[in-house]
Amino acid sequence: xxxxxxxxxxxxxxxxxxxxxxxxxxxxxxxxxATAEPTGxxxxxxxxxxxxxxxxxxxxxxxxSEVTGAEFLRAVRDAEERGEAYDVIVLALVGGTVRAVLQGxxxxxxxxxxxxxxxxxxxxxxKLTDGxxxxxxxxxxxxxxxxxxxxxxAVYEGVGAGSDSVVEAALPFLxxxxxxxxxxxxxxxxxAQPSVPATRAERAYVLRRLIGHARLxxxxxxxxxxxxxxxxxxxxxEEFPFQKLVRDLDPPANFRLVYGHMGxxxxxxxxxxxxxxxxxxxxxxxRIPTAILTDLGVREALGNHxxxxxxxxxxxxxxxxxxxxxxxxxxxARQGVASDSPYEEAFDAARDxxxxxxxxxxxPPITPYYTAETAPGYLPGILARHRLxxxxxxxxxxxLRRIVREAAxxxxxxxxQRVAPVIRRLGEL
Numbered sequence: 001x002x003x004x005x006x007x008x009x010x011x012x013x014x015x016x017x018x019x020x021x022x023x024x025x026x027x028x029x030x031x032x033x034a035t036a037e038p039t040g041x042x043x044x045x046x047x048x049x050x051x052x053x054x055x056x057x058x059x060x061x062x063x064x065s066e067v068t069g070a071e072f073l074r075a076v077r078d079a080e081e082r083g084e085a086y087d088v089i090v091l092a093l094v095g096g097t098v099r100a101v102l103q104g105x106x107x108x109x110x111x112x113x114x115x116x117x118x119x120x121x122x123x124x125x126x127k128l129t130d131g132x133x134x135x136x137x138x139x140x141x142x143x144x145x146x147x148x149x150x151x152x153x154a155v156y157e158g159v160g161a162g163s164d165s166v167v168e169a170a171l172p173f174l175x176x177x178x179x180x181x182x183x184x185x186x187x188x189x190x191x192a193q194p195s196v197p198a199t200r201a202e203r204a205y206v207l208r209r210l211i212g213h214a215r216l217x218x219x220x221x222x223x224x225x226x227x228x229x230x231x232x233x234x235x236x237x238e239e240f241p242f243q244k245l246v247r248d249l250d251p252p253a254n255f256r257l258v259y260g261h262m263g264x265x266x267x268x269x270x271x272x273x274x275x276x277x278x279x280x281x282x283x284x285x286x287r288i289p290t291a292i293l294t295d296l297g298v299r300e301a302l303g304n305h306x307x308x309x310x311x312x313x314x315x316x317x318x319x320x321x322x323x324x325x326x327x328x329x330x331x332x333a334r335q336g337v338a339s340d341s342p343y344e345e346a347f348d349a350a351r352d353x354x355x356x357x358x359x360x361x362x363x364p365p366i367t368p369y370y371t372a373e374t375a376p377g378y379l380p381g382i383l384a385r386h387r388l389x390x391x392x393x394x395x396x397x398x399x400l401r402r403i404v405r406e407a408a409x410x411x412x413x414x415x416x417q418r419v420a421p422v423i424r425r426l427g428e429l
Contacts, residue, residue, distance in 0.1 A: 008034070008035070008036070009032050009033055009034040009087045009088060009358070010034070010036075010039070010079075010084065010085065010086050010087050010088075011028045011032055011034045011038040011039070011086065011087065011088045011089070011090065012038060012039045012040075012041065012075075012076070012079075012086045012088075012089045012090070012114075013025055013027075013028050013038045013039070013040050013041065013064070013089075013090045013092060014041045014042075014043060014072055014089065014090070014091055014092065014093065014101065015040070015041070015042050015043065015064070015092040015093065016042065016043040016045060016047055016048075016092070016093050016094060016097060017047040017048075017049060018049035018053040018054060018056070018057055018228075019057075019121050019122075019227075020092035020093065020121050021040065021042055021049065021054060021057060021059070021064060021092060022057040022058075022059050022121075022173060023092050023119075023121040023122075023171075023172060023173070024038075024040075024090045024091075024092030025038055025040060025057075025059040025060055026059055026172035026173050027090055027092070027117070027119065027142065027172045028088070028090045029172075030169070030172050030347040030350070030351070031088075031117065031140075031142075031169070031347055031350040031351050031354050032087075032088055032351070032354055033351075033355070034088075037060060037061075037062055038060075038090070039086070040060060040062065040063075040064025040065065041064055041065050041066075041067050041072050041075070042054075042064045042065070042066050042067070043066075043067065043068070043069065043072070043093065043097065044066050044067060044068050048066060051063065052229075053228065056259065056260065056261060057261070058261045058263075069097070069100065069101060069104065069386050069387070069388045070104075070387065070388050072101070073101075073104045073105070073108060073388055076089070076105065076108065076110070076114075077108050077110070080110050080111060085110070085111075085112065085114070086114045087114055087115065087358060088114055088115045088116075088117060088354060088358075089105070089114045089115070089116050089117070090117045090118070091116060091117070091118040091138065092118070092119075092121065093118070094131075095127070095130065095131040095132075095133075095134030095135055096134055096382045096385070096386075097386060098118050098134055098135045098138065099134040099135070099137070099368060099370060099379070099382055099383075100382060100383055100385075100386035100388055101386075101388070102116065102137045102138065102366055102368055103368075103383055103388065104386075104388040105366065106365070106366040107388075112362065112363070113363055113366070115139050115140070115354055115357045115358060115363065116137075116138045116139050116140070116366070117138060117139065117140040117142065117350075117354065118135050118138040118140070118141055118142070119135075119140075119141060119142030119143070119144070119169075120142075120143075120144060120148070121278070122144070122171065122277075122278030122281070123276060123278055123281070123303060123306050124144075124148060124151075125276065125300065125303040125305065125306045126300065126303070128151065128155065129155050132152055132155045132156065133155070133159065133161070133369050133370055134370065134382075136156065136161050136165070136368050136369040136370070137366050137367060137368030137369065138165060139165060139357055139363070140165055140167050140350060140353055140354060140357075141165045141166050141167070142167055142169045142350060143166055143167065143168050143169065144169065144170055144171045144336060145168070145170065145334060145335045145336035145337075146168055146333075146334050146336065147334040147335055147336075148168075149166055149167075149168040152166045153166050156369075159369065161369040167349050167350045167353050168336075168346075168349060169346055169347050169349065169350045170336045170337075170343065170346035170347065171278070171281060171282075171336070172347075173262075173263070173282065174281070174282055174285040174337065174343060175263070175285070175343060176263050176266060176267065176282075176285075176286050177267070177286065178286055178287050179269075179270075179286050179287045179288040179289070181270065185221075185268065185270065186217075186219060186220040186221065186270055187220070187221045187222075187223060187268055187269055187270045187271070188213070188220055188221070188222050188223070188269075188270065188271045188272075188273060188319075189223045189225050189265055189266070189269045189271070189272050189273070190206075190210055190222070190223070190224050190225065190273045190274065191225050191262070191272060191273070191274040191277035191279035191280070192224060192225060192226050192227060192242055192274075192277070193227070193274070193275060193276065193277050194227055194228065194238035195238060195239075196275050196276055196277075196302055196303055197275060197296055197302060198239070198301075199240075200239075200240045200245070202296055203240045203242065203245060204240075204245050205295070205296070206275075206293075206295075206296075207224075207242055207245050207246060207249065208249070209295065209316040210222055210224060210255065211249055211251045211252070211255055212316075212320075213316065213319060213320055214251065214252050214254050214255040215252050216320055217254075218252065218254055219254075220254065221254050221256070222254060222255045222256075223255075223256055223257075223258045223265070224242055224246075224255070224256070224257050224258065225258050225259075225260075225262070225265050225279070226241075226242060226243065226257055226258070226259055228241075229243070229259070242257065243257060262279055262282060263282070266279075266282060266283055266286060266288060269283065269288055270288070270289065271288070271289045271290070271291065271319075271324065272288050272289070272290045272291070273290075273291045273293065273319065274290075274291075274292065274293070275292070275293050275296070275302055275303065275304055276292065276302055276303030276304045276306060276307070280292060280307070280312070281335065281337050284327060284332060284335075284337045285337040285343075289324045289325070290312055290325065290327065291312060291314045291318075291319060291324070291325050292304050292307045292310065292312040292313050292314070292325075293314070293315065293316065294313050294314065294315050295315050295316055298313065309328060309331050310327055310328055310331045310332075310335075311325055311326055311327050311328040311331065312325045312327055313325070370382075
């Protein structure tokens with residue numbers, strides 16, 4: 001079988017949320033020589049992004065197709081039958097879905113399978129081992145920093161699985177102009193997260209402190225940067241949107257809720273504050289002063305334990321007094337941000353690995369760690385949940401089907417944000 005290095009590289013990206021679509025599309029451009037836009041697919045499910053969310057990522061002018069897992073596999077199979085097989089597939093998905101799609105791709109028995117790339121969209125602070133083992137079997141597992149690469153290899157080697165697939169790279173959406181203070185501008189941006197903190201009381205606390213900070217500093221613009229609008233979902237569920245919590249309060253004029261592309265918001269940011277958002281790494285890369293909150297503790301559940309040793313941990317009391325954390329340079333280097341090396345060089349190893357795989361006469365079989373032998377009580381449930389049967393009749397799309405699907409999705413989101421909190425409160429009586 002001839003290699004594909006001398007032909008145009010065709011790339012597909014399958015994502016399951018707006019943030020993973022952003023990561024996947026940008027990663028595809030960073031690690032391949034493809035000149036055309038990657039063919040985009042978003043997985044139909046609870047976190048399926050809306051057109052507004054997809055547009056806000058700013059990564060493509062072409063809207064990705066919404067598909068089920070089985071429909072994606074059919075698209076891969078049909079592309080090969082047309083003589084337009086994908087050379088590289090980027091799986092921007094949660095771990096269980098990656099494992100299911102790996103199985104589906106293996107079962108297609110393509111004449112020549114594509115190079116499969118996966119990774120993480122940001123800070124990896126929970127389910128490290130399980131998430132990595134579910135991704136094992138991909139040809140390339142991208143690590144966003146030297147720190148992550150060391151952890152990933154340790155997990156794979158610790159269970160006796162091959163770690164050659166781990167390749168150190170960087171977050172693909174770092175960039176932008178270095179921070180430059182402007183006379184008369186003083187802007188604090190709080191990067192909100194859908195599920196951190198999780199409880200209503202904790203989210204209300206953060207909101208009150210932000211509003212209190214705005215009142216203490218009337219000359220400072222305090223912006224609460226939101227990921228989604230009510231009714232929309234992202235990678236994580238948001239039961240208590242800040243937009244609703246703020247209705248009971250009376251914020252001053254210098255406090256505002258904002259949406260939009262994070263890079264554009266950072267263009268006018270003088271202090272980035274968050275609990276554990278990946279936006280902190282984007283800000284640090286641009287040398288924007290950054291603070292990681294400790295008010296609710298430094299806990300694995302919050303993800304801010306990732307920043308231990310960074311020099312960035314502080315509280316609202318410190319911010320109210322005008323304190324600005326100073327990052328530890330050694331920590332920054334291990335995290336792959338604010339590096340002295342050119343940013344583009346961070347993807348050289350991944351680009352070289354993909355090119356080397358494309359140059360092979362044939363790719364080896366997909367060999368995940370989780371198999372019917374290593375995880376007979378775990379894997380079947382994961383595969384069954386995703387129902388990737390490409391031999392099943394393809395459902396006929398219709399206007400009625402789309403209306404019903406959107407209604408069901410809206411009911412689910414309503415249940416998460418309205419009904420579930422009420423049931424939880426009743427259970428506490």
